[in-house]
Amino acid sequence: MINPVVVQNMKSKLEGKHFLKLADFTKAELMDLIRYTIQLKNMQKVGESHQLLKGKTLAMIFEKSSTRTRVSFETGMYQLGGHAMFLNKNDLQIGNGETIADTAKVLSRYVDGIMIRTYDHAIVEELADNASIPIINGLTDDFHPCQVLADLVTIYEEKGSFKGLKLAFVGDGNNMAQSLLMGCAIMGIDCTVASPDNSQVDPEVFKQVMGKAAVSGAKIEQTNDPHKAVEGADVIYTDVWASMGWNGDLEKRKQSFMKFQVNDELVKEAKEDYLFLHCLPAHREEEVTGTVIDGDHSVVFDQAENRLHAQKAILTSLL
Structure with a gap:
């Protein structure tokens, strides 16, 4: 069974953080994430429910196509009891000239987190600078931390x-x-x-x-x-x-x-x-x-x- 202390410790350590590049994290934080990953994996293997994100919504913005990134995030949110929303650039007003900053501020009012897979890493940084929710880098031309x-x-x-x-x-x-x-x-x-x-x-x-x-x-x-x-x-x-x-x-x-x-x-x-x-x-x-x-x-x-x-x-x- 999932240890609620482990969950709370992970949340308290990473609260207020984005996941943009590995350089933003310490060795201890990454080691905690590695061990936590293995714990969640073991729970999934034995069929133990772990709906820790029930009622949460993740917006997934894709400017680059994907198999593993899309399916893993979408399935992950489902297994955690939440909902993942797939958005390509044609689904958003970014494609029609709306600024990254405005998009970040609007989506922050609707969803609990944003995962973005795009080209220029500066887009991810600008999104994070203007969002009040966590931003996850699903891949840029510079980094692939996930x-x-x-x-x-x-x-x-x-x-x-x-x-x-x-x-x-x-x-x-x-x-x-x-x-x-x-x-x-x-x-x-x-x-x-x-x-x-x-x-x-x-x-x-x-x-x-x-x-x-x-x-x-x-x-x-x-x-x-x-x-x-x-x-x-x-x-x-x-x-x-x-x-x-x-x-x-x-x-x-x-x-x-x-x-x-x-x-x-x-x-x-x-x-x-x-x-x-x-x-x-x-x-x-x-x-x-x-x-x-x-x-x-x-x-x-x-x-x-x-x-x-x-x-x-x-x-x-x-x-």
């Missing part, structure tokens, strides 16, 4: 601890790479990102990551050598080479990224019990071969499932 919380849960479930772990991210230095670097830096996980020289993470974000790593003791590196990154890794992570909304010569980009493919040869550099993670959707035989993503080391579908439980932990903590 995904990384689920990733940390998956790693913790599989490894039992973060101590002494190394994560290697191989591919584009995109929003996933940036959020993973931040999550690892806060939690004390060594992390190396291997990307082509023209696709590395944002220098300002990397500077912030190094500041967090100085506190936790995590070793953070960037390289253009995927073999160096994967050497001795406990976790290998990759993502698509061209993120949603990317415009350019796709074939040329594929050619420049081919040496960053996670394949049977590359994973030999990792530890024998390595985990393979991918935030999905995956393009098999591009960023990862089918033999790796469908192999014994892959936990991508456990990882995807954990989006649901992590979302529920965020929702109940904030709402």
Whole structure:
């Protein structure tokens, strides 16, 4: 049965907060969310009711399409006894020129929280600055904090601890790479990102990551050598080479990224019990071969499932 003390502690710790990026949270807060996620997951598995958000409504604004984000938040709200309202940009007056600030103020009078999946991270920040209810970042071009919380849960479930772990991210230095670097830096996980020289993470974000790593003791590196990154890794992570909304010569980009493919040869550099993670959707035989993503080391579908439980932990903590 759910411990009401745990729920109250989570709410008191995160009361008044938004969930915009991992840098806004301490190691202790993220660890509490990880443990709380696992507790909610266990309750769901045994069929124990936990309708902690009965009567609450979440507005879900989507400017980018989604499978996992939409379904996990919508299902999560249902399981928690609340209601999720799907809104694309054509459903809102934002598409007709209404300001983000006015939208935030109006929706704050109607619903209990807003989850938004959009392009420019500044939109999420402006929404949070003007809303009187919690704002959750479902993904922007810069950050994907909900995904990384689920990733940390998956790693913790599989490894039992973060101590002494190394994560290697191989591919584009995109929003996933940036959020993973931040999550690892806060939690004390060594992390190396291997990307082509023209696709590395944002220098300002990397500077912030190094500041967090100085506190936790995590070793953070960037390289253009995927073999160096994967050497001795406990976790290998990759993502698509061209993120949603990317415009350019796709074939040329594929050619420049081919040496960053996670394949049977590359994973030999990792530890024998390595985990393979991918935030999905995956393009098999591009960023990862089918033999790796469908192999014994892959936990991508456990990882995807954990989006649901992590979302529920965020929702109940904030709402």
